[in-house]
Amino acid sequence: MTTHSHEANDAAGVERALVLGGGGPVGYAWTAGLLSGLVDAGRDLRRAERIVGTSAGAIAGAQFALGVDVAAGLSTELNRRSEPSPYESAATGGIGDLLSIFAGAARAADPDQARAAIGATALAAKTMTEEEFLAGPGYASLAGQVWPPAFRATAVSATTGRLVVWSADSGVDLAKAVASSSSVPGFTPPVTMHGDRYMDGGARSSLNADLVAGARSVIVVSCTALTPPEGLDPALAAPYEDQAAELDAIRAAGGSLAVIEPGPEFLALSGHGTRLMDMGLIPEAFQVGREQGAKEAPRLDSW
Template sequence: MSDDRRALVLGGGGLTGIAWMYGLLAGLLADGVDLRDADLVVGTSAGSVVGANLAVGRDPAALAQTQLAPPSGEIAATLGLRLAVRYGLAALAGPRDATRVRARIGRLALDAETVPEADRIAVIRSRLDGADWPADRDLRVTAVDAHTGAFRAFGRDDGVELATAVAASCAVPGVWPPVTAAGTRWIDGGARSAANADLAAGYGRVVVIAPLSLGLGGAGTPRVQAEALGALARVAVVEPDRRSRRAFGRNPLDPARRPASARAGRAQAADVAAEVARVWR
């Protein structure tokens, strides 16, 4: 085992994924497993929202409770089969090199008609409620350069506001606008991997929470990435059970699905708490 440091990896999954993760984290805390103790938090897309709030020490139970109220300030959107087909066509439209595939998906995002970038960042800022980069732990927020396909994990020393970094990580191609930061424009970190769990390499205890099993890129599923870490670390992977998947419905960006998703996550926590505790404690 590499060392005893702990890493928490939180994957993408839209609004339903945010709600489910908050519910799951609240349930784990009620069972005595506090994942806020992580030395490293890696957040991708929805996971960047959850990770930012968790990394600054916010109470998972209170965060889960926010998902039971009517959504405030969210912009309605759909992520469905038609867009998935467009992703697939972009991936097949040229060389299969992963970086080039991401660049083609980035071009799709740059060409799409979306809400203004400032409006989208305002939504993300409201989700973070004033949170800033934590000083006492390493928070990494993943994104992909829309022009080049290059992958980046933003941190507190990169000179990018946390809300901007999270908005970049949540910029679903073709749904939300690419976000301007560090001299370029960025799209969803899920364009590389649904969770980017390989960023936890070198940590001895790793918990991966992944609402979605598949990302757009070729970097491997959360479980495959976690298995690669497992030779040198204790690793637990939590993915939605059948009840949770039903709660999500077909559109992960549907705010009306948040309450059911949060409740499903809270219920699932009881089934995974022992496994997570064995890794974390």
């Protein structure tokens, strides 16, 4: 099994790298729409030699690399909305508390140990079964697919708290790897692979952009604003500072960097990140992303 701790990085020599961050079902739809809009405008980011996806970004990235019809998949997802959503409590604010816990773990004296504590809670939580989780349309569309060579999915061991980066060389099923990357602690079950259980890569970082430090040209897509709002309590600034450090690592390694953040339309739709788990926003999020993709295309002419 090929895995990487958070210090490891094998992006040196990579010409083009694409990073897709986490952001719940709504962030997934926006990201998928954004990528679709860029392709329609002549910027096919599938040229990337490295695509690193975290959580929602892992789903979008795997589907994008495979050429999956995302619009059809979103229709399937919406047809399932009569079923109970595992994210119902998160949609009403629970996810904000979880993100604060993630940020606290990143600043702990032993981040891996702090994340293992989160994992212990995830393992003890009453959720749907792994089989039910993997039957979701985002993962079912990946079942049996050959792993795209460029694609990587981040996840965190629920027992050790260590980051892993799944690749074609890891010897794991693509759908299970992507599901592990987006298994939100406390809401969905950690996924079993290689004798361990794995949870959301966002437990380490919503971007994990530093994993592509060393690549020559990098595009980072974030489902949330990367600049803290005015008047933010300094105690809540840690996630912004950590993401800025990841982007600085790319620049310090000599890479050119283009960052795509939500435009005003998506910020308004998502309640500035507070409604990213609201399944009802999926169709509009996809369309807003598609429109933003067309607007972003001109500045990505090197791709």
